[in-house]
Amino acid sequence: MGESYSSNNHFRATSLFEVQVNFKIPILEGQIDTNVLDRWLNLLGGYFSVHNFFDREKNTFTLVKVFPHVKEWWENHCEQRDEEESS
Secondary structure (H helix, E strand, C coil), X not given: CCCCCCHHHHHHHHHCCCCCCCCCCCCECCCXXXXXXXXXXXXXXXXXXXXXXXXXXXXXXXXXXXXXXXXHHHHHHHHHHHHHHHC
16 A cells, blocks of 8 residues: 555645755956946845845855955945944
């Protein structure tokens, strides 16, 4: 005798279905081209809408994907902001 198949088993099987979405987010090299920046920001927006990141995680991920001089500027900006808030 085989195992009987019920609609409850079917529901459990389909509820485990997961879709993997792959995004290739290029490193932003600081181009002064609004079209390049808009496309890059749209890729990030799509990535963040699929993955449930906290704002801090979004910032960290974004920093990994920008050219080093942009990263340095952002870190300096954050340090200055923190100093202003603490005084």
